Amino acid sequence: MQVLWLYAHPDPRSLNGALRDEGIAVLREHGHEVVESDLYAMGWDPVVGHGDFQHDPAERLDVLTESQHALETGTLSPDIRREQEKLLWSDTVIVQFPLWWFGMPAILKGWFDRLFVQGFAQGVLDPRTGRAQRYGSGGLVGRRAMVLTTVGANAATTGPRGIHGDINDTLFPLLHGTLWYPGMTVVPPLVVNGAVKLSDEEYKAAVGRLRERLLTLPETEPLAFRSQNGGDYDEHLVLRPERAAGEEGLRIHYRTDDAEEQCERTGGDEEAER
């Protein structure tokens, strides 16, 4: 694998730092290449602004237009271009962070805000149809992504009926809306709960799970997100009535094992499997 390891914690001596070290070590031991983006160590600037696009602050900034223009003319700010190149080099991306207020730390959110510009991760048009590619096709197809996150709360409270909401739903904007959107294949997240105070035994267990997940990553069954062009959504990009009939909520955006649905889809999902 050619792995980009994205890491966002202010202190390398933290639980996150230790997991990062273990994870990178096991990958290298097994012959994989790893490039790291340690956002705090890099002093990464997470704030989208005029400077990203060599744009005149005296002029109104239309982020989509300016970002696409800068991408196409090679004038995106050098820190953005360096990170985009690392991402394009990779076939595997690990996104590691402590869950803060049910999302990524700002420094990491701003990595996506600044890199994922129009024409790169969104607004990538299908040359045949002229339609924007999304969810299963797009600018970052051919890469696998895994989220690794530490959570202070215990597993029951971030479980299917836990007070904080199911962690898979909490992470949906990242897993589905940010990684799957531009075409990356997304495997289930690795969540380390109770992270405020892990016992030695719990820490060892977490490291064991991490090693196992990393070494089996290429074969891991991805999250079964529906693809834009797989036939599940209508021409307005609304889920067809016969899919997850009568249901609402985030879970309708996962394919089901329903035999009829499987059968109907055969042949229509080629683009997503590409």
Place this chain on the structure above:
Amino acid sequence: MQVLWLYAHPDPRSLNGALRDEGIAVLREHGHEVVESDLYAMGWDPVVGHGDFQHDPAERLDVLTESQHALETGTLSPDIRREQEKLLWSDTVIVQFPLWWFGMPAILKGWFDRLFVQGFAQGVLDPRTGRAQRYGSGGLVGRRAMVLTTVGANAATTGPRGIHGDINDTLFPLLHGTLWYPGMTVVPPLVVNGAVKLSDEEYKAAVGRLRERLLTLPETEPLAFRSQNGGDYDEHLVLRPERAAGEEGLRIHYRTDDAEEQCERTGGDEEAER
């Protein structure tokens, strides 16, 4: 009302800038006080780090412990304290941003990351029980919050069966996990879809909706999130089996109109209504 208007867009000449101007003007016309945090104009630093807590970078940083210590000794960094004071002064908070990658721009996410420290918005203990207060009680009780967000995608695609996921679920980590968690009352978000290119008519309609929402804010029915101490969750903070029986997903964390549930709850929800 005493309104704190949080605003996160890089350009005041944007749709967001126009909506912000209209919103603040209508509030002032009607005699309300408005204090603004225009994060881009302020050059707000969204990155949690040693400097927040006057912490020695040579020492390991435990964010929860250090942030609480700095809060209690009045040594949080001055920019954080100024913003906390604005928040504590307010009885109403507007959180305005363009939706970027299905979440807040980094500069705004980092406002919450840096302000909502241990002892202020989390880890606020109930003196009677010694238990952490959350979801309906906590450090920010007595305030109403409304999210105002612009979304490029059209309303169907962010609706209940739209490809992007229901916008209310996308915003759950903010509405429930960030605003409701420390005890704020949260009203339904105001979402302006199709924001990449609004016609004059659509813009006028959006301004009309905004004015109406702002002027009726004190009487608006809040989102019916369940409270931690209202009797719906068991002692492990897992939803009791008889609530939303057999269901999963984010929607189980809203109270229902089920008569039995209403009846059982009477008398147990005092703390949340405080």
